[in-house]
Amino acid sequence: MKQGDVIGGYRVTTEPTNAGGGKCIWAFAEKGGHQYFIKRFLEPKRPRDDAADSASVRIRRQLADEFEDRHRTIMNRLRPDARGGGNLVLATDFFHEGSTYYKVTERIDTSSLEKPQTLEPRHKMVLLKTLGNSLKQLHDIDVVHGDLKPLNVLVQKRDDATFHTAKLIDFDDSYIAGNPPEPDDIAGDSVYGAPEWRRYMQRDGSIGPEQLTCAVDVFALGLMTHLYLTGELPHHDRRYGSPADAVNAGEHLDLDTRLSDEMLGLLRAMTARAPRSRPRIATFLKSLSDPKVCALQHRRPGTAKATSPAAKPTPAPETAKPSGPRTSRIKTNLASTPRPRAAAPSPEPPRPAVAEDTPAPPATPPAAEGPAERTSRVRINLGDRSPRRGSS
Structure with missing residues (x-):
């Protein structure tokens, strides 16, 4: 495929590129006065209809048939x-020419807001709702997007619109829930992949295709929500190559404690290791009923707590403890990348009750018996501190 070629009736108008294309190359094209986006798949290759029958040809034909189906x-x-599908950028044509497959969509403005975290809370809420509603359309018909990541979401705002919306693109790796391609054929991004998807890709015998459900997208949406609200993905120990790998190892992701309690609880549930523990998209949308949920806040130490995404917020079993703007919830992070913690004051030992006109006992054992000086009472009121180790 090169500029000027006519493929399936589409005239290629730009030089093809592989930028962000994975196992394909793409370009813009024109047909009948309309502009399109055309993608050429590098694999699989379809055997010619007149190819001599052999074992390898039969295998290649089976793979091509499965891909096409x-x-x-x-x-x-x-x-x-489809009703409400305005934010889904769907394919309009799919065909093969010779041994190569092509897919076509309408051309859209590919510019995307680079820093959604700079939006106001209400604008963030609307943005996440449009993305959630697009995913809900897929999940309602048991379709898994399969490669949900920022590159496949265009954050845009029309000139006459107030809010930004999220347009969901690239359904080339989508599949029916519970029926994904084989591990060698399935695609996706390991950074946003779910724990069960990662184990399936690694041919972990504990994971079968039936366990790759719409919950795969929910995990990725949880990571993207954290990114859109804070500008960063949740942190995890550097020993692991992706958030899913850390979760599979039994670690907790380090969520930004500036997030609201409701959002912390929601994201903790969305990034759970077990697919059945993650909420459905309907729960995600219900949680976005108030812009305050998407607001960031600076907390005093010890005040952040993750709550369940249920109707009544309840403290989560594990509480995020902020130190500075963020704290690590992963033990191994403390070893690999230490972060300062605010030191909590040591609890004071219990003191016996004393009469109002009786001098209080001194903070340290007295050298000789006798009533304490008046100044010792002042010293106690300023803070009862035991002598420092090594001091005289």
Whole structure:
């Protein structure tokens, strides 16, 4: 494919590129006066119809048939004219020419807001709602997006609009829940991949295809929500290559404690290791009923707490303890990247009650018996401190 070529009736108008394309190259094209985005898949290759029959040809033909069937199934379920589908950028054509497969969508403005975290809380709430509603459309028909990440979400605002919206693109790696491609054929981004997806890719025998459900997208959405609200993904120990790998190892992700209690609880549930422990998209949308949920706040030490995404907030079993702007919830992070902690004052030992006109006992054992000086009472009121270790 090169500029000027006509493929399937589409004339390629730009030089093809692989930028952000994974296992494909893409370009812009024109047909019938309309502008399109055309993608050429590098694999699989479809054997010619007249190819001599052999074991390798049969295997290649089976892989091509499965690839084609998956794409056509998703296209039949995700119709461009579906009600409420305005924020889904769906394929309009899918075909093969020779041994190569192509997919076509309408051309849209590919510019995207680079820093959603700079938006006001109400604007963040609307942005997350549009993204959540797009995913809900998929999940309602048992379709997993399969590669949810910032590159596949265009954050845009029309000139006549007040709020930014999220347009969901690239359904090439989508599949029916519980029926993903084989580990060698499945695609996605390990940074946003769910724990069960990572184990499936690694051919962990404890994970079967039936466990790759819509909860895979919920995990990725939890990470993206943290990114959109704070500008960063949740932190995790550097020994692990991705958030999912850390969660699979039994670690907790380090959520930004500037997030509201409700959001901390919601994101903790969305990034849970067990798919069934994650909330559905409907719960995510219900949680976004007040802009305050998306607001950041600076807390006093010891006041952050993660709450459940249920209707009544309740403290989560594990409480985020901020130190400065963020704290580490992962033990191993404390060893690899120490962060300062605010030292809590040592509890004072209990003191016996004394009469109002009786001098209080001194803070240290007295050298000789006798009533304490009046100044010792003042010293006690300023703070009862035991002698420092090593002091005379």
